[in-house]
Amino acid sequence: MKLVVAIIRPERLTAVLESLYRADVRGLTVSKVQGHGGETEHVETYRGTTVKMDLQQKVRLEIGVSEHFVQPTIDAIVAGARTGDVGDGKIFVLPVERIVRIRTGETDTSAVTPVAAD
Template sequence: MKLIIAVIQPHKLPDVKKALFDAQIYKMTVMNVLGCGQQKGYTETYRGEVEEVNLLKKVMLLIAVNEEFVEPTIEAIQKGARTGNIGDGKIFVLDLLDCIRIRTGERGREAIG
C-alpha cells in the first residue's frame, strides 16, 4: 500500500481528476494549500504599495492505493497536471503501513478498496 501526495496548480484539478477517473482511480482527498517552490512568488501593487506574495495557491491530493495502482496513479496525475512550466507541482510516494475502514473495521488492502 502506498500514499501518493500530489501538489498541483489549482486550475489543473479538473484535468487531473479526469485523468484519474480514466485510470479507474476514484478515491482521493483534495485540499487547498499554500506553498512556494522554484516559482518564488510574485510582486503586486495594491494602493501604491508593492507587496511580495511568496506563498502561492496550490491544491494537494492525497490518494491511498494498492501496489498495482501506484504507476497508473502517478501517470494520470502527470498527464493531467503537466504544462511544461515551472510550478507544475510535485508527486510524493510514501509507504502506507495500515489503513482501516471505520464503518466495517476492514484493514489493509481491503480497506483501501
C-alpha cells in the first residue's frame, strides 16, 4: 500500500479529480496549501539585491491506494495536472504500514479502492 501525495495547481483540481474518477480511484483528501517550487524573485533593497522565496497557492491531494492502483493514480494525476509550464507540481509516493476503514474495521487493501470499483 502507498500514500500518493500530490501538490498541484488549484486550477487543475477539477481535471485531476475527473481523471482519477475515470481511473476508478476512490477515496482521497484535498487541502489548500502554500508551497515553494524553486522559483525565486529578486527584490531590490537598500543594502543590495536579496532573494525572496515566494509562496504559491497549491492544492495537496492525499490518496491511499493498493499496489495495483499506484501507477494508474500517478498517470491520472499527471494527465489532469500537467500544463508544461514550471510549477505544475510534484508527486510523492510514501509506503503505508496500515489502513483501517473505521465503519467496518476492514484493514489494508480491503480498506482502500477495490480492484473492481463500483
